[in-house]
Amino acid sequence: MTRTDAYEGLLAETVTVVGDGGDEIHAYFARPLGRGPFGAVVLFHHLPGWDAWYRATTRRFAEYGYLALSPDLYCRDGHGEPDDVAARVRAEGGVPDDRVVADARGCVDWLRSLPQASGRLALFGTCSGGRHAFLCACRIGDIDAVVDCWGGRIVVGDDDLTAKQPVAPIDYTADLDAPLLGLFGNDDKSPAPADVDTLEAALKQHGKDYAFHRYDGAGHGFFYDDRPAAYRAEAAVDGWRKVRAFLTENIG
């Protein structure tokens, strides 16, 4: 039974993690107070950058009882408001996949080294962050759960590959060794429902453990309660319930 007089607390702060090439990258870290052991979540921010929604969502995972770490994947691209930095990153064709994978590996190692860590760990992301979560789960391995929320460009034609993103993440599907939860809006254009179908077919082909949920009347970013045009309350409430149940099942 939940005790309403039980003590609870949460700590949130910026920290430094060693990422690609030994670079010190900054990250937002939130955790429950207490000795644990706690499961851990790495959050990959979306295209608009390392913004307030991601900080709030990092704290949300800490409230769920996890060690939650959101690295600033654009931290090498200058200071400024998140959308200003994101504009520069976008103009330069995004961040290189290899760098994101190496940064994520640093975050995974950092989280698992904490004395409060149980060792169980999930990756979570939305938009380009959903793509990064899927990509990193495939390429890093030894991940216990991955949540892809409407990750675009997992399914990519050869003519749309770039020097920074030279391989379509779907081509790594065989290497995925973690259960995958996918949440998608049926009105989304990136990924469009046909892209989700293609990814689902690849997961089936390789016998992967996955659960996809697709929401009618929802497009891209239906969790974003700071964006009235994108937010869909019913889909968001149901989606968050599914995320929490999935994490409870897989990382405690």
Add this chain to the structure above:
Amino acid sequence: MCTTIADRHEFQGSAKGPDGWFTADHLYVGYDHPVHFDAEHAVSFDIVAEADGTAHRVAVELDPEAARTLGERLLAIADAADDYERTTSLHASASTNPAAR
């Protein structure tokens, strides 16, 4: 990045941001998820001073139709500017060259 439609160009001009006027050195154009515009995707252009970091930036997000209208109006004004400069230049040379009188 949910599209790969993005370009970065060197650019010379001035723009006014929250901290006042600045000298711009780059122009970004793209089509991806907007930050503020009420649509899933938008055409964006940013006039920035990279030399000063990303803090100096004027950002615009608009739908493709509005982007075309803007592009057409800018081209029309640029053409008019070329005509004006050419005509002014001819008048100037006519007034300073006795042989042309």
